[in-house]
Amino acid sequence: MRKYNELIFELSKAGRKAYKLPEADVETLPVEELIPDKYLNKDELDLTEVSEVDIVRHYTNLSNKNFGVDTGFYPLGSCTMKYNPKINENMTGLDGFKNIHPHQPEETVQGALRLMYELDQALCEISGMDKMTLQPAAGAHGELTGLALIKAYHEHRGDTKRTKIIVPDSAHGTNPASAVMAGFDTIEIKSTEEGLVDIESLKAALSDEVAGLMLTNPNTLGLFEREIVEIAKLVHDCGGLVYYDGANANAILGKVRPGDMGFDVVHFNLHKTFSTPHGGGGPGSGPVGVKKKLIDFLPTPTVEKDGDRYYLNYNIPHSVGRMKDFYGHFGVLVRAYTYILTMGRDGLNKVSDIAVLNANYLASRLKDYYNLPEEDTIYKHEFVLAGLKGELSEVTTLDVAKRLLDYGYHPPTVYFPLIVREAIMVEPTETESRETLDEFADALIKIAEEAKENPDMLREAPHNTPVRRVNETQAARNPILKYEG
Amino acid sequence: MYPYIPNTKEDEKRMLEAIGLDSIEDLFKDIPESVRLNRELNLKPSMSEMEVARYLTDLAGKNASVNELTCFLGAGAYDHYVPSIIGHIISRSEFLTSYTPYQAEISQGTLQYIFEYQTLICKLTGMDVANASLYDGGTAIAEAAFMAVNQTRRDQVVISKTVNPQAREVLKTYAHLQGIEIIEIEDEGGVTDLEELKKNVTDKTAAVIVQNPNFFGIIEDLEAIEEIAHSQKKTMFITSVDPISLGILKSPGSIGADIVVGEGQPLGISLQFGGPYLGFMATKKAYMRKLPGRIVGQTVDEDGNRAFVLTLQAREQHIRREKATSNICSNQGINTLAATIYLTALGKEGLRELAVQITQKSHYAFNEITKSGKYKPLFDKPFFKEFAVTSDIDPAVINQRLLEEKILGGYPLGKDYPRYKNGILYAVTEKRTKEEIDKLSSVLEGII
Numbered sequence: 001m002r003k004y005n006e007l008i009f010e011l012s013k014a015g016r017k018a019y020k021l022p023e024a025d026v027e028t029l030p031v032e033e034l035i036p037d038k039y040l041n042k043d044e045l046d047l048t049e050v051s052e053v054d055i056v057r058h059y060t061n062l063s064n065k066n067f068g069v070d071t072g073f074y075p076l077g078s079c080t081m082k083y084n085p086k087i088n089e090n091m092t093g094l095d096g097f098k099n100i101h102p103h104q105p106e107e108t109v110q111g112a113l114r115l116m117y118e119l120d121q122a123l124c125e126i127s128g129m130d131k132m133t134l135q136p137a138a139g140a141h142g143e144l145t146g147l148a149l150i151k152a153y154h155e156h157r158g159d160t161k162r163t164k165i166i167v168p169d170s171a172h173g174t175n176p177a178s179a180v181m182a183g184f185d186t187i188e189i190k191s192t193e194e195g196l197v198d199i200e201s202l203k204a205a206l207s208d209e210v211a212g213l214m215l216t217n218p219n220t221l222g223l224f225e226r227e228i229v230e231i232a233k234l235v236h237d238c239g240g241l242v243y244y245d246g247a248n249a250n251a252i253l254g255k256v257r258p259g260d261m262g263f264d265v266v267h268f269n270l271h272k273t274f275s276t277p278h279g280g281g282g283p284g285s286g287p288v289g290v291k292k293k294l295i296d297f298l299p300t301p302t303v304e305k306d307g308d309r310y311y312l313n314y315n316i317p318h319s320v321g322r323m324k325d326f327y328g329h330f331g332v333l334v335r336a337y338t339y340i341l342t343m344g345r346d347g348l349n350k351v352s353d354i355a356v357l358n359a360n361y362l363a364s365r366l367k368d369y370y371n372l373p374e375e376d377t378i379y380k381h382e383f384v385l386a387g388l389k390g391e392l393s394e395v396t397t398l399d400v401a402k403r404l405l406d407y408g409y410h411p412p413t414v415y416f417p418l419i420v421r422e423a424i425m426v427e428p429t430e431t432e433s434r435e436t437l438d439e440f441a442d443a444l445i446k447i448a449e450e451a452k453e454n455p456d457m458l459r460e461a462p463h464n465t466p467v468r469r470v471n472e473t474q475a476a477r478n479p480i481l482k483y484e485g
Numbered sequence: 486m487y488p489y490i491p492n493t494k495e496d497e498k499r500m501l502e503a504i505g506l507d508s509i510e511d512l513f514k515d516i517p518e519s520v521r522l523n524r525e526l527n528l529k530p531s532m533s534e535m536e537v538a539r540y541l542t543d544l545a546g547k548n549a550s551v552n553e554l555t556c557f558l559g560a561g562a563y564d565h566y567v568p569s570i571i572g573h574i575i576s577r578s579e580f581l582t583s584y585t586p587y588q589a590e591i592s593q594g595t596l597q598y599i600f601e602y603q604t605l606i607c608k609l610t611g612m613d614v615a616n617a618s619l620y621d622g623g624t625a626i627a628e629a630a631f632m633a634v635n636q637t638r639r640d641q642v643v644i645s646k647t648v649n650p651q652a653r654e655v656l657k658t659y660a661h662l663q664g665i666e667i668i669e670i671e672d673e674g675g676v677t678d679l680e681e682l683k684k685n686v687t688d689k690t691a692a693v694i695v696q697n698p699n700f701f702g703i704i705e706d707l708e709a710i711e712e713i714a715h716s717q718k719k720t721m722f723i724t725s726v727d728p729i730s731l732g733i734l735k736s737p738g739s740i741g742a743d744i745v746v747g748e749g750q751p752l753g754i755s756l757q758f759g760g761p762y763l764g765f766m767a768t769k770k771a772y773m774r775k776l777p778g779r780i781v782g783q784t785v786d787e788d789g790n791r792a793f794v795l796t797l798q799a800r801e802q803h804i805r806r807e808k809a810t811s812n813i814c815s816n817q818g819i820n821t822l823a824a825t826i827y828l829t830a831l832g833k834e835g836l837r838e839l840a841v842q843i844t845q846k847s848h849y850a851f852n853e854i855t856k857s858g859k860y861k862p863l864f865d866k867p868f869f870k871e872f873a874v875t876s877d878i879d880p881a882v883i884n885q886r887l888l889e890e891k892i893l894g895g896y897p898l899g900k901d902y903p904r905y906k907n908g909i910l911y912a913v914t915e916k917r918t919k920e921e922i923d924k925l926s927s928v929l930e931g932i933i
Contacts, residue, residue, distance in 0.1 A: 009601070034867070035733070060574070089576065098550075102760075103562070108549040108554070137624070137761070173806045281595065325561060325624070326759025329760045345529065350490060467786040470787075476797060
């Protein structure tokens with residue numbers, strides 16, 4: 001295929017069109033007679049003139065420079081890049097879901113409200129919580145919502161000195177950022193050598209100023225926090241609440257529920273665990289579930305049922321308020337519910353079986369070539385390698401990742417979690433076959449050999465991607481953030 | 486077996502052997518016994534694709550779509566026509582099933598369309614830089630307010646009550662978290678009360694926020710508001726705009742806005758019962774490093790070829806953690822592609838033609854509905870796309886009657902604006918025909 005390197009603006013040619021409006025069938029008064037001159041823009045718009053064919057070819061060519069889950073293996077740690085089922089797209093595209101207005105009378109959207117209600121109930125069952133809000137737009141937005149709930153809970157009790165949120169040093173970056181956005185200070189606690197919450201550090205951080213603890217379980221190292229019961233108890237005993245970051249929920253479906261582990265607030269990432277597409281960065285969806293004591297603080301509106309009728313409930317006594325416009329990313333909710341129906345109770349359980357099996361199998365295949373900090377541990381859905389084995393200071397994790405591009409893989413998450421040197425965080429998910437895992441392992445092993453034999457080739461990788469290694473420093477030093485041509 | 490789980494029993498066995506375990510259960514033995522579920526989830530068993538499709542098609546059938554009902558509802562979400570090319574391009578799985586473009590070398594497709602999107606948002610709003618989008622119009626206002634608070638180190642934000650009530654609710658929720666004070670300015674005849682605004686803009690004001698066209702569809706006097714906002718040194722002027730209106734209205738940038746945000750749903754994104762939509766945000770170059778969210782920049786690759794990459798990441802949570810400008814981690818990804826295609830397809834003349842036609846159609850509807858005098862204009866001000874009328878009849882009664890005629894009536898204003906108890910806000914997009922508008926007005930006539 002030919003190399004394509006145009007911007008849409010460079011295809012513009014005066015007189016071309018990609019649209020045709022119907023002839024106006026009402027009186028066509030000049031706009032100057034309808035809107036006062038002082039508000040009107042007299043200049044031509046600075047937009048493109050292209051044909052429909054130009055647009056389709058342009059974006060099709062751009063798509064060829066992209067890598068998705070449908071292209072190949074995408075073992076991005078903590079991102080759960082599982083296959084996105086096609087039926088999900090068909091269901092969210094149904095006229096009765098796609099083309100309904102959010103302000104329509106409730107009697108004309110009973111199907112949509114029922115879907116939301118049933119999804120709410122399914123997520124409650126999966127998480128062990130009592131009620132969900134489907135409003136949050138993404139995982140980070142779920143965190144913000146959950147922290148707003150924790151804040152409202154303490155404020156309602158008149159306990160205003162609780163201004164601190166504890167976050168382990170292995171946490172996702174969104175956790176401390178969300179805490180600060182929610183108006184809290186953060187206390188970072190150290191992990192044990194193994195990578196689990198250090199109970200002594202936690203104890204030292206606890207006080208009557210602590211509003212809560214945010215925890216991912218299994219954590220970002222792919223390890224299950226075995227002391228979770230003790231951890232939750234310690235936080236509860238000092239008056240705090242415990243927040244579950246559900247980014248890693250793919251490991252525990254039908255096995256153990258955050259609600260049973262002692263968590264008070266939970267968010268799920270529907271775009272991870274529940275198979276909705278990541279869309280090149282979004283839109284996601286981050287529903288939040290709570291225990292009974294927090295229901296009265298949920299954002300408005302929630303979806304409720306009264307007899308056979310479903311309705312939006314705006315009457316929540318101590319609601320934190322509204323977290324976003326309307327009711328959440330409904331189009332994403334439809335996809336996630338489609339997935340839950342498809343997999344069912346048996347299938348969801350199987351998802352975690354195989355997600356965990358795949359991760360451990362891959363770890364076992366790689367541990368002789370890359371540093372696996374805890375060789376005898378059972379990982380959950382992901383594991384973290386600490387770079388290449390041996391003294392190869394000239395070849396970094398970044399080089400390994402870039403070389404993987406040449407082999408046709410999306411690399412794992414790199415340099416995260418921060419507590420692991422040269423981290424390579426691998427999450428294969430359940431939708432990959434043993435053959436795919438083996439081929440990927442073979443590629444990584446080959447790269448380990450290349451690192452010894454031909455380190456320069458690795459440092460210059462990738463060699464056969466649409467563009468070579470890009471200059472990030474130049475982009476940041478001399479920001480060009482729009483086309484100026 | 487499940488269609489999305491390729492490993493067979495035989496694979497499982499061989500993999501367990503390789504790991505040195507006897508059973509799948511052994512993989513979960515680190516979960517304390519006391520908290521294990523030890524029962525099946527109380528959900529339905531797995532279903533075939535046919536059964537799932539039947540069940541959900543049935544649920545979808547319980548909704549009446551805007552293809553069955555003629556939609557005159559707006560108030561923040563609009564029944565615009567979505568060109569066919571959008572669905573086809575955004576469904577390409579190379580775009581749809583990719584993650585945030587961290588690995589630039591195999592994400593040039595995503596990175597380039599975001600760069601094009603940023604360019605288009607800048608051109609439309611008249612601003613210098615745009616981010617890669619936020620969740621929606623409401624949260625974009627809240628993020629803009631936070632940005633102004635950080636920039637000015639003041640903690641008071643003034644917002645007009647003619648801004649979408651839902652967005653104001655979101656702002657209040659966010660503001661409460663950081664102890665930011667929100668001062669709301671009443672409307673005077675459907676527009677921001679400028680005298681009230683003047684009184685409330687002080688040296689404590691971080692930002693003045695208005696919407697244009699405002700929630701009632703009325704075009705605000707942005708130039709006068711800008712002057713009041715900037716009468717205080719440092720105070721930032723934030724406007725939320727309908728992107729389609731910029732086909733004919735002056736750009737906020739040309740009027741001196743510091744931050745421009747808005748709901749991008751009108752740009753080729755389906756109604757979908759309220760989301761996912763698209764929050765856009767643009768600002769002046771001086772505030773570039775205070776922007777929340779992803780930003781794509783142009784650079785070169787090792788061979789000197791043009792390439793694109795996520796940039797200015799020192800603002801972001803995955804680098805700066807608690808010191809980030811925002812916690813946001815996603816953008817609206819595939820919806821920014823929809824908006825990019827939409828703006829490209831309409832282009833230089835199309836967007837203008839579209840805005841003109843909407844103006845003509847909404848004015849025709851306004852004249853038809855109000856001409857007999859049974860329905861009175863609620864306000865007497867220039868408007869775009871939406872207008873409010875009032876009568877002696879309860880809007881619920883009117884909308885019920887319209888629904889019987891398969892018309893989705895306007896948005897009742899009473900619950901957000903008690904003093905406009907019987908007010909109804911109608912939206913008229915390019916999709917509405919003369920015939921549909923005439924039917925609306927004749928059914929309305931028949932009610933009184």
